Amino acid sequence: MAIKLYELAGKDTSLPFSPHCWKARMALAHKGLEFEVEPVGFTQIAEIENGGQTIVPLIRHGEKLVSDSFNIALYLKAAYPDRGPGLFKGDDSIALTRFVESWCQTQIHPWAIKWAAMDIYNMLGEEDQAYFRTKREAAFGVTLEELVANREASIPQLKQLLMPLRLLLKHHPYIGGKDPIFADYIPFGALQWLRICSGLTMIEKDDPVMAWFERMLDLYDGQGRSVPEAKHSS
Amino acid sequence: MAIKLYELAGKDTSLPFSPHCWKARMALAHKGLEFEVEPVGFTQIAEIENGGQTIVPLIRHGEKLVSDSFNIALYLKAAYPDRGPGLFKGDDSIALTRFVESWCQTQIHPWAIKWAAMDIYNMLGEEDQAYFRTKREAAFGVTLEELVANREASIPQLKQLLMPLRLLLKHHPYIGGKDPIFADYIPFGALQWLRICSGLTMIEKDDPVMAWFERMLDLYDGQGRSVPEAKHSS
Numbered sequence: 001m002a003i004k005l006y007e008l009a010g011k012d013t014s015l016p017f018s019p020h021c022w023k024a025r026m027a028l029a030h031k032g033l034e035f036e037v038e039p040v041g042f043t044q045i046a047e048i049e050n051g052g053q054t055i056v057p058l059i060r061h062g063e064k065l066v067s068d069s070f071n072i073a074l075y076l077k078a079a080y081p082d083r084g085p086g087l088f089k090g091d092d093s094i095a096l097t098r099f100v101e102s103w104c105q106t107q108i109h110p111w112a113i114k115w116a117a118m119d120i121y122n123m124l125g126e127e128d129q130a131y132f133r134t135k136r137e138a139a140f141g142v143t144l145e146e147l148v149a150n151r152e153a154s155i156p157q158l159k160q161l162l163m164p165l166r167l168l169l170k171h172h173p174y175i176g177g178k179d180p181i182f183a184d185y186i187p188f189g190a191l192q193w194l195r196i197c198s199g200l201t202m203i204e205k206d207d208p209v210m211a212w213f214e215r216m217l218d219l220y221d222g223q224g225r226s227v228p229e230a231k232h233s234s
Numbered sequence: 235m236a237i238k239l240y241e242l243a244g245k246d247t248s249l250p251f252s253p254h255c256w257k258a259r260m261a262l263a264h265k266g267l268e269f270e271v272e273p274v275g276f277t278q279i280a281e282i283e284n285g286g287q288t289i290v291p292l293i294r295h296g297e298k299l300v301s302d303s304f305n306i307a308l309y310l311k312a313a314y315p316d317r318g319p320g321l322f323k324g325d326d327s328i329a330l331t332r333f334v335e336s337w338c339q340t341q342i343h344p345w346a347i348k349w350a351a352m353d354i355y356n357m358l359g360e361e362d363q364a365y366f367r368t369k370r371e372a373a374f375g376v377t378l379e380e381l382v383a384n385r386e387a388s389i390p391q392l393k394q395l396l397m398p399l400r401l402l403l404k405h406h407p408y409i410g411g412k413d414p415i416f417a418d419y420i421p422f423g424a425l426q427w428l429r430i431c432s433g434l435t436m437i438e439k440d441d442p443v444m445a446w447f448e449r450m451l452d453l454y455d456g457q458g459r460s461v462p463e464a465k466h467s468s
Contacts, residue, residue, distance in 0.1 A: 090324010167336035
């Protein structure tokens with residue numbers, strides 16, 4: 001029985017863009033599991049699975065419902081201990097991977113949302129646009145238009161924020177070492193979010209982070225590459 | 235046969251302060267190994283072990299000489315696979331730990347040197363002072379005095395830079411999970427450097443990072459606490 005993955009989507013449901021949903025999708029692909037995707041808008045989350053849900057990604061696996069990308073990865077590790085490569089390999093890998101998540105959520109995501117806010121907004125249906133604008137404008141205390149107004153000036157900051165990943169890549173091809181693990185899907189999700197919503201014009205083509213990201217896009221028959229990069233950016 | 239650890243020291247050789255040497259010292263203590271410490275100044279490194287060495291920490295173990303804290307941890311893992319708790323536990327832990335090192339060296343160390351530069355300078359002997367001043371002033375393009383002049387203004391930046399560690403600590407007591415691993419000794423080294431050179435006045439007492447740091451100071455019969463915190467700061 002295939003797993004169902006509820007993923008955030010905009011007007012064009014063929015363009016899933018949520019960084020968190022990409023982490024879950026890559027974790028499923030990593031384990032070689034069959035899954036079907038059900039796209040949902042921000043304002044539809046409360047209605048799925050007879051209500052009571054507040055976030056995506058959410059998976060249904062038989063009787064089980066599991067939300068949150070890290071929880072989904074832990075669930076897949078427990079449900080399929082011997083299937084495919086490990087998402088977390090050692091006794092210390094779950095906590096170490098949580099460090100990578102903590103880094104990405106506190107350093108890269110705040111940068112990314114300030115870059116992509118209007119691009120995301122333009123991808124959404126009307127009802128989701130209103131929801132997204134209200135929520136984000138309350139969080140940042142400025143309009144979405146003001147948030148992104150001078151975004152080009154923040155490019156050197158992203159270069160500095162990505163230094164931990166860039167330096168790691170001098171030693172290993174993946175955060176998992178020779179092969180990718182769940183920790184790799186975390187910054188992959190962040191860059192995939194920027195790629196699909198805005199296009200990756202903010203990272204230099206010859207940055208080693210891009211070589212790693214291209215390898216990540218190739219994984220699992222090009223799972224990540226199956227959704228195209230944004231053609232232009234607001 | 236005890237391992238000899240060459241550690242950076244200033245005029246008062248009872249106050250080893252190098253973050254890199256603290257990583258090596260904690261790795262040795264983690265493995266429950268006996269070691270003797272040999273303090274060296276910056277300008278004495280070239281003379282130790284009949285010359286040819288350029289950095290500390292350096293360990294001599296029988297016929298073997300190993301320098302660089304990460305290399306020393308890898309050496310101890312290989313030399314003592316079954317002794318004490320693992321410094322790296324899974325197949326993916328070495329690369330994940332390299333990510334923590336890459337984060338610390340590119341995000342925390344640049345902040346720390348700009349805070350502690352004059353405090354370090356004041357701990358050194360005359361010859362090392364001249365070496366340190368020349369090297370650091372060339373690197374930063376300003377005098378040491380200018381580098382630290384407005385350091386209090388950078389405190390909010392440190393708070394932001396430590397967010398990955400602070401958020402991880404909501405999930406686990408150590409970066410290694412239930413117990414510390416080599417990855418924990420990496421930011422420990424950075425904060426121990428600040429503690430011994432400057433005093434930890436720049437981090438709020440109730441920051442969860444401080445609770446973790448206090449636990450780290452307690453490890454191995456208070457190895458880290460055996461060197462006192464700086465009483466005052468320049």
